[in-house]
Amino acid sequence: MTDAATASLNGVERRGLMFVLSSPSGAGKTTLSRMLVKEAASLQMSVSATTRPMRPGEVEGRDYFFVDRPKFDAMVAAGEFLEWANVFDNCYGTPKAPVEAALAAGRDVLFDIDWQGTQQLRSHAPNDVVSVFVLPPSVQALEHRLHTRAQDSDEVIHGRMKKAGDEMSHYDAYDYIVVNDNVGIAFESVKAILRAEQLKRERQIGIDAFVRDMRRELER
Ligand SMILES: Nc1ncnc2c1ncn2[C@@H]1O[C@H](COP(=O)(O)OP(=O)(O)OP(=O)(O)O)[C@@H](O)[C@H]1O
Numbered sequence: 001m002t003d004a005a006t007a008s009l010n011g012v013e014r015r016g017l018m019f020v021l022s023s024p025s026g027a028g029k030t031t032l033s034r035m036l037v038k039e040a041a042s043l044q045m046s047v048s049a050t051t052r053p054m055r056p057g058e059v060e061g062r063d064y065f066f067v068d069r070p071k072f073d074a075m076v077a078a079g080e081f082l083e084w085a086n087v088f089d090n091c092y093g094t095p096k097a098p099v100e101a102a103l104a105a106g107r108d109v110l111f112d113i114d115w116q117g118t119q120q121l122r123s124h125a126p127n128d129v130v131s132v133f134v135l136p137p138s139v140q141a142l143e144h145r146l147h148t149r150a151q152d153s154d155e156v157i158h159g160r161m162k163k164a165g166d167e168m169s170h171y172d173a174y175d176y177i178v179v180n181d182n183v184g185i186a187f188e189s190v191k192a193i194l195r196a197e198q199l200k201r202e203r204q205i206g207i208d209a210f211v212r213d214m215r216r217e218l219e220r
């Protein structure tokens with residue numbers, strides 16, 4: 001894949017990063033993602049393609065690109081996905097072109113994807129992926145959230161609750177863990193992780209020149 005390109009932070013050139021949120025269904029990653037893109041100007045949301053039916057309130061091209069299975073398979077065959085996986089009996093994939101364009105323009109990209117997709121992204125770009133696993137505060141809260149979201153049938157919710165344990169078992173492959181109890185606190189935590197990762201020395205690829213120039217000026 002294209003190298004994550006450079007953006008500027010306080011005048012210092014830096015590498016863009018791929019910021020991944022995963023969680024069991026209903027733990028709150030979509031909620032946290034929306035809050036993050038509102039606030040972090042450098043961050044662009046990756047919009048996935050999926051074969052799952054559209055939920056009430058979802059918007060084509062904003063929440064997902066809704067495609068049928070033959071179209072999805074054709075996109076896989078054409079190598080249009082950066083990663084893809086079967087999740088809850090539907091296919092989900094990250095279109096490659098918009099991510100590469102965003103990174104090339106020096107933006108960070110936010111992904112709301114499952115553990116399988118995270119693993120694939122990490123194998124493409126191990127140094128550019130920062131992953132956060134979001135946990136609910138309790139099983140009861142998770143089930144309550146899925147019901148109060150009121151967008152899935154009881155059968156779908158039951159299926160997702162049955163798979164929540166499996167999903168959670170992958171927490172240990174993630175860089176950071178955030179328990180989403182109070183959403184404001186969880187948001188502050190996710191924001192702090194993003195900021196700290198943007199400031200990592202190895203991502204600030206212009207830092208050597210920045211310091212060198214100041215040292216030269218001091219020596220004059
Ligand atoms: N901290 C929180 N406290 C209470 N409710 C919350 C909290 N965070 C999110 N919610 C609510 O829980 C529901 C599920 O959240 P959300 O859709 O963000 O989950 P998700 O992890 O993206 O789920 P999925 O994987 O199914 O897309 C939503 O109705 C959301 O408003």
Ligand SMILES: Nc1nc2c(ncn2[C@@H]2O[C@H](COP(=O)(O)O)[C@@H](O)[C@H]2O)c(=O)[nH]1
Nearest residue numbers: 048084085087092093094112113114116117
């Ligand atoms: N591997 C991928 N997983 C994805 C992608 N887009 C979403 N997802 C994950 O699927 C489940 C279910 O999502 P929902 O919107 O149907 O509730 C959730 O864990 C998402 O993170 C993707 O492109 N690749």
